[in-house]
Amino acid sequence: AQSVSQHNHHVILSEAASLELGCNYSYGGTVNLFWYVQYPGQHLQLLLKYFSGDPLVKGIKGFEAEFIKSKFSFNLRKPSVQWSDTAEYFCAVSLLSGGGADGLTFGKGTHLIIQP
């Protein structure tokens, strides 16, 4: 079974700092990769996703992530964070299959706190 590992459970940064959240998955086949975000009091929202093609994907709010197949990684980055980026971030994987279990496998999440 696939699994997803997020390197940091809590990250605290100052505004304007650069952000990189690590995500590694374990699965040898083809996968779809996602980053979701949950702002305080809100529902999970999709930040960005990778299916195929350019391994550097851009999402909403200035976020981007790079898929490195050889490292089984999909790290999330943002050059300059804002206080409003305070949230919990989840990396997720789904298997590229036409049927069966196509639910997402999530990592444990990273709490990001941006200090003004």
Next chain:
Amino acid sequence: EAGVTQFPSHSVIEKGQTVTLRCDPISGHDNLYWYRRVMGKEIKFLLHFVKESKQDESGMPNNRFLAERTGGTYSTLKVQPAELEDSGVYFCASSPWTGVGNSPLHFGNGTRLTVT
């Protein structure tokens, strides 16, 4: 469009009692998913409906959990009898077509269940 709605937002029950969680997906979404996050752990897939049929229930923890989706519209998740380890946040998500890799998942705000 209205998003995925879940009710109640919070529920506190005693061990041994029964609780029913409800999810109303986005209108027209055939696919409905239930996920659960136990405190400090990852969000885990529970099951997947396509219309009224259970496509995959491999994530259901045990037979104390019963999910239904009457008429392929809203879904309920009943826990009977509840145990302490059932505490967590239960998320519902819906999508318009099968294959989460290609189909955007829309999440509800979740129901926080506390079993005392």
